[in-house]
Amino acid sequence: MAEELNMPQMGYDMKEGVVVKWLMEEGASVNIGDPIAEIETDKAVVEFESYAEGILQQILVEEGTKVNVGDAIAIVGDGSETTEEVVTPETTEEVVTPETTEEVVT
Structure with missing residues (x-):
């Protein structure tokens, strides 16, 4: 039976992580x-160490993708299953706009 590998929570306040590289x-x-x-x-x-054993059947997210904790990132199975329907994890992208303040000295 195929099992999803999910983005782990690697810290108390971790909400998301980036898949930097598939090994x-x-x-x-x-x-x-x-x-x-x-x-x-x-x-x-x-x-990230696998908590399932088998064949890495499908990688669900590309390198560089930001993924919420708990979302599926890969599927491991015995190789006989087909992954007919795979739920693509929601990815979040945070855009940070730095606030600039201008100090006027008179």
């Missing part, structure tokens, strides 16, 4: 504890 390709054999991706949090880039 495995689709079709690769995955064991529990194998590092499969690098995830960027607010504070660091850490390896």
